[in-house]
Amino acid sequence: MVDLLECRKELDGIDRQIVELFEKRMEICGHVAESKLASGKAVYDGERERQKLEAVEAMAHGDFNRTAVTELFSQMMTISRRYQYKLLEEGGKSEDLGFRRVEGLPAKGARIVYQGVEGAYSHGAALQYFGEEADVYHVEHFGDAMEEVQAGRADFAVLPIENSSAGAVVDLYDILTRYSNSIVAETFLPVNHALLGTAEAEEEQIKTVYSHPQALMQSSEYLNSHRDWKQISMENTAVAARKVLEDGDPTQAAVASEIAGRLYGLKVLKPSIQNNKGNTTRFVILAREQVYRRDAGKISICFELPHRSGTLYNILGHFIFNHVNMVMIESRPIPGRNWEYRFFVDIEGNLEDAAVKNALKGIGAEALNLRILGNY
Template sequence: AAFFSQIMSLGRRLQYSLLGTRDCFGFQEVDKIRTDSHTKIAYYGEKGSYTEQAMQEYFNKEVTGISMGTFAEVMQAVKEGKAEYGVLPIENSSTGSLSDIYDLLAEYNNTIIGEHVVKVEHCLWGIPGARLSDITKVYSHRQGLLQCSDFLKQYPKIRPVEGGSTAGCAKRILEEGDITQAAIASRIAGEYYGLQLLQESIHKEANNATRFIIISNLKMYQKGADSTSICFELPHKTGSLYHMLSHLIYNNINMTRIESRPVPDKAFEYRFFIDLEGCINQPVIQNALYSIKEEAMNMKILGCFLPVR
């Protein structure tokens, strides 16, 4: 069966090459993502969050940002057309991937149309007049606490508490006005909410950075896009992943990322998320995707975009 599928794959590859096919699975090429001051962008977190910073840098600030309290709310706003685009964090250089985002990409039919990387500098903030010696509790997003865990270990009397976004935690301590409370957030957030800087650069990794994805409810990709993201499920059989990845080898496609997540309500079955080097309009990419679609379960194209390298 494996040999037969390889022959079919090679046959399709030759056919696509000769015919110059451009079956892009319903995706349309655009010259660029067009925006103006009225374009609505949903982003995770309060004003001053790293996600808002990513939005402003990617879209050059000429847009209308809409703050959302959860990752799912961003996805839902884009799905319903309440926002043309959305911005979500997906990976941090020191703590790895955000599994919640991968699950949402599988659940919703929004597509990735771009990505952006933000350098992350976590600072410890208190309310005006606070000192580091006053602090007994610190709030931040789970990722913020993880990225600053080495710093927090130096202060055993400070209890870390998981909150919403980093900027949301900065806003919280200002509103509550408790001198014993602090927040881990960006310099932008701390200054925006008028907080007292207690300690700067408290993250573990000197080159700490977060990768964000730009999503849309339209199937489109920018001219020059050369990264394609897919996901699929596999039967619980020996060698099934190896066989699926062999379609990339036969088509000489480089895989730049692979993640796995458990499939809900299916014990010990997994959904794989893969980034491929190449555009969805290339015959070799199309050939590999058709081969995977024929043999995997619930194969889905998550997007085609210009990666940050």
């Protein structure tokens, strides 16, 4: 029978040799980084790595070992690249990320555009961030708002990107890639649905309720407790409130925000009827210029990857190695390229942080493309 303790003793000896050889390898990688710093040569050489992996695979015996050795050396080369990026950054070879630091956002006197209609939650988010007296106006679609900013007709756009219950607003992720506007801030607005009726209406009179399908769903527990009420979907919660006002029918009600209620002169028949009392929507503030505040602490990026096994794993490793915390990842299909995806990632940090710059530099070199959507 094999002696387990003896096997472990042999493994300890082998591991000690592996660590010594690994450290020797990393020392040589440091010399490689010095050479590349002097010559300006790129750290990532895909063809060289492919040849190296083929060579070490051929040295191994058996299918399992060949696959395992390929994975092992792939990881070692990934670690080597990260180490070289770090040394190059320390050596002053830092790339301009294209963003300019500012002390604050020029919000005074700014024009702000939001998607939807007056009284919608986007309207509320704009007023929450910029103040009740802000110069705000609305457009119909997300793309219209982005166009207003890019064309200079608006200074900022306020758009929803994520809901704590419903998840990502996927349409916005797609639109973010079509425009050069950058995210400069964010604001969180609690979703607080109220049952709104005409001035003379009472809860007992209601027969028909109008709202956006999501608002109806988010208030289902309360609404379904009134089984005789007819629920009708509308394109927007504020549109539903406006319909109740225009019809003037005390048997009609809308599920919308209290902001919409005040705007359209409707009575709150029942406040806070949503199922999840902590439901919140995150809105992003976008501007035409690529700027970030000194105190910015979150960075949004997007990138595409070669359609090969392990590419996402290797890219995310840049965050791990540089101790950068990833707080969100979302993927979206790339139009016209079946089964290929664009990834959206939020990380903690500031564009002036050395670890962040090192991670972004590595991703930029190895992804098909990388775009920084904003630091805020």
